[in-house]
Amino acid sequence: MKARVFVTLKNGVLDPQGKAIGHALNNLGFESVGEVRQGKLIEVELSETDEDKARAELKDMCEKLLANTVIEKYEIELKA
Numbered sequence: 001m002k003a004r005v006f007v008t009l010k011n012g013v014l015d016p017q018g019k020a021i022g023h024a025l026n027n028l029g030f031e032s033v034g035e036v037r038q039g040k041l042i043e044v045e046l047s048e049t050d051e052d053k054a055r056a057e058l059k060d061m062c063e064k065l066l067a068n069t070v071i072e073k074y075e076i077e078l079k080a
Contacts, residue, residue: 001046001054004077007067008039042066051078 009015015037022036044061048054058076067074 001048001051002079003044003046003054003058004079005042005044005058005062005066006039006075006077007042007062007072008037008074010071010073013071039072051080054078 009018018036018038021038022033025033025036044058046054046057048057055076055078058078062074062076063069
């Protein structure tokens with residue numbers, strides 16, 4: 001089973017990289033760009049075949065390592 005974990009900053013947390021990307025896009029002529037938030041994508045391949053168990057294991061991974069849950073949120077996407 002393959003999984004994608006999307007990790008982004010929580011709303012209200014300053015995102016200096018997102019601001020820099022937004023300014024750069026504006027400077028390149030993309031004037032319609034407003035606020036930009038950046039994050040990371042983590043792809044994980046699991047040997048687990050039970051979707052509920054895989055999701056629970058991924059949640060545990062996120063809570064322990066993949067995301068700083070004080071300032072970041074995460075979303076899990078599974079593909080069988």
